């Protein structure tokens with residue numbers, strides 16, 4: 001995935017910097033971003049999505065830089081972002097909602113309406129297109145949000161804790177959808193859930209205190225697990241612990 005951060009620093013309202021001089025390129029395929037609360041995962045995704053502007057340094061996708069105002073519309077068409085909190089307009093159907101997102105991204109109204117159904121189909125919600133978003137389950141609403149991000153045919157999809165609050169069945173459905181989507185788009189997502197790592201991603205990034213502590217393939221990541229960890233979930237938790245030291249406890 002050619003989204004690169006070069007010597008990026010960022011702080012919220014002149015507070016202590018969350019990221020300091022971070023140079024990092026997101027890997028291609030499906031990447032999971034792990035880290036304790038406050039590690040900077042949402043901030044990193046927000047910068048990669050051009051929703052936040054670095055105080056110094058640059059974020060680029062190919063030859064498009066988020067620092068150049070004129071490049072932003074093209075950047076945002078290629079790089080889609082689903083924030084942690086998705087604001088949905090009360091009373092709209094799922095299709096209205098997705099079409100509205102397409103229109104906000106500059107799609108002509110008719111095209112947005114047509115593509116909205118396609119995007120809902122990609123997240124397996126075409127049959128709920130005419131239902132009000134508020135009538136869908138939490139997990140289904142998150143899938144509508146993914147369809148909103150996808151409607152303009154992005155090349156990269158950045159998802160901030162998309163599986164938060166989903167039950168195991170919903171998570172399984174969601175991971176299958178991501179597996180299908182990843183044939184066409186690069187995906188980076190943040191989560192606190194390590195249970196599906198072995199089978200659901202290609203690469204792992206561990207962030208702590210604004211620093212990348214690990215970046216590599218899932219196989220490489222799991223090789224850092226202790227020998228006593230046997231199940232995939234235990235191995236992922238153990239490997240994660242190897243990179244995060246918080247008085248011996250995992251903060252998530």
Ligand SMILES: Nc1ncnc2c1ncn2[C@@H]1O[C@H](COP(=O)(O)OP(=O)(O)OP(=O)(O)O)[C@@H](O)[C@H]1O
Pocket residue numbers: 012013018035036037038039040041042043044
């Ligand atoms: N809007 C904001 N204003 C001020 N500080 C913020 C804001 N958003 C995040 N922060 C601070 O920036 C730091 C990194 O937060 P961020 O949300 O990027 O972490 P995270 O790894 O995504 O955490 P979580 O897993 O809890 O979602 C934290 O110290 C947080 O308090």
